[in-house]
Amino acid sequence: MNETGSTRKQIMLMLKTGGPLTVSDMAEQLGVTEMAVRRHLNTLERDGLIGSKLLRQSMGRPTHQYYLTDKSEEHFPKSYHTFTLDLLNDLEQNYGPAIIDQLFKNREKRLTDLYQSEFTSQCLRDRVRALAELQDSKGYMVEWEELEDGSYKLTEFNCPIAQVANKYNQACACEINWFQNLLDAEVERSECKAKGGQNCIYYIRKRKTG
Known part of the structure; x- marks a missing residue:
């Protein structure tokens, strides 16, 4: 320094x-x-x-x-993840694991409802770009690219909720679900930081019709 x-x-x-x-x-x-x-x-x-x-x-x-x-x-240093983990652990101890599932389902719906108006474009490319910009603004350090087959690859080099996701995999499922909701597309995660991956990598394709 x-x-x-x-x-x-x-x-x-x-x-x-x-x-x-x-x-x-x-x-x-x-x-x-x-x-x-x-x-x-x-x-x-x-x-x-x-x-x-x-x-x-x-x-x-x-x-x-x-x-x-x-x-x-x-x-200044923060330890929000420790506070969050303590709260989730207390809830799980007092009310059982089902309450954790419900909390992340609520988060999924809240995020979908909050950002839905920003994903009205008919073009999947524009929706992927909007998602990348949204996640980047939240500290996920995102890059995305269009692949030769018309699908998209979105890479998150940072995960602000990694400590929570390491213990509660529901957080990862929640991310994929609200990505799918906003993009109206198929989303597959090939690599996950919470499961030992170097980055979180998503592949995005148009939904199959018929």
């Missing part, structure tokens, strides 16, 4: 643990000049990671205090 990036991370950590802070507070803790701190703050503010508010003092001129914005939260 370069020194500039490291200093910005230190500033964000200071604001996370001790903020809001003034420029002089941060300069003193970091052992750098106030001008150096302001340069980093300008970048963080431009990126929407911090905000400032005017602090009126009993003596002297008002000064600004800096604080982290909601957007900054994505730069």
Whole structure:
């Protein structure tokens, strides 16, 4: 990591643990000049990671205090998957495995209903592109291609729900089902991260008629 990036991370950590802070507070803790701190703050503010508010003092001129914005939260470690797994495990222990099946069926329907309006194109190619863009925006790191036989290959290089899917395979079945619903096509998964694969790979074909 370069020194500039490291200093910005230190500033964000200071604001996370001790903020809001003034420029002089941060300069003193970091052992750098106030001008150096302001340069980093300008970048963080431009990126929407911090905000400032005017602090009126009993003596002297008002000064600004800096604080982290909601957007900054994505730069700090999270353990949502642990929380989710704990909840699913408690539900399974208390109500049996059928409740887990029902939860993922509910998720499948919710996702289908939520995005159905974005998949109205009569062209399967356009629907596959829309799905790839949707999944990519959710952090799945997606690539797709049209194959010589007119089918499509969609590859997800990342799985944000991998820890959940590793224990609850219903999550994987849920993904295929709502893909099929939105694409109105046949979807087959040839490789799955939750089952030891390097990526999640889907093959998409037009539904057979007749």
